[in-house]
Amino acid sequence: MTTKNTYSWLEGDNVYLRPVEVEDSEAYYGTLYNADVRRLTGTKEAFSKHQVTHHLEAKGLDSSSILLWIIRKDTNEPIGDIELQDINGMNRSAGIRIAIHDHAHQGKGHGSEALRLMLDYAFGIANLHRVELNVFAYNERAIHVYKKIGFKQEGVQRDALFYNHRYYDSILMSMLEDEYREMYLQQP
Template identity: 30%
Template sequence: MYIGKLVRLRAYKEEDIERAVEFINDEEVKKFLDSNIPFPMTKWQEEEWVRSRKANVDFTYDFAIEDLETGKYIGGCSINECDVKNRTCVIGIMIGDKEYWSKGYGSDSLKVLTKFIFEEVNMNKIKLKVFSFNTRAIACYKKVGFKEEGILKKEVYRNGKYHDEILMAIFKDEFAS
């Protein structure tokens, strides 16, 4: 477990799956997560995803995000696409419980995850992608120190129009300072 001011990053538990399915099927949450068609996910699909991630030993890490005060599961974050040679990885984060939006839980989770990656996994660069309409997430990433590296123009089709996808990153030496 890794602890911040507001959150604890921990392993997923069996009882998290029901809430995870609720989060991923919430239209407002889902629109920020995936560039694919926002199709509902079943509990079985979520269980299969969890099993497949546990079986994957290629430097991927998945954490449940828990409210430190209440112990409530509120979302998740992950480290993906680790490039051991070049010391880079791609991350994802989701605060699925909308009661916790815009209250610092996302940035606290991101700080804890970023510290873990730089101090324990020994990466030099952390990358992420965010849709241009996800202004709350962009503000969160910038608050932690992520900087824009590029824009993929009209990369995502949502609600009848195209949106840009923003590429952001932070380096180990920038986070330390």
């Protein structure tokens, strides 16, 4: 599937990010039933197309959240989504989440590039001080990527997720603005 809207909001070398619109509800709905992505994100709920449309309408009005498609530049194909959520201007903080929807697009650096684009926006434009995320302990690939990008582990929420007859830990990680700038904006 390619996206009809080819405009970009944040652009990298291989991917660009653009808002997920209400008109994208059919395509977004289709991403919610990939068994591997549901496991990695701990998603248990079933969603109707109506619920997805309503969710996207609400996201469009929510100033504390930015939900974007991750789109391959060479094909204009949406391969995932990323969201800066719970944006708190008083504390200059937010959460971030990401999902690459198909195994064929994982492990190619697209998620890392999308995270860097969103972090650059968060710290360089939105003037945030802290961005945090939660990742389940069994998602070792994501943990490796987050550490490589510069997130630091802060703690473990024990038995935070019950999924497929077992409990799993959730790992809290974060990055601060000075850590981001030190890692990515060093002058030669």
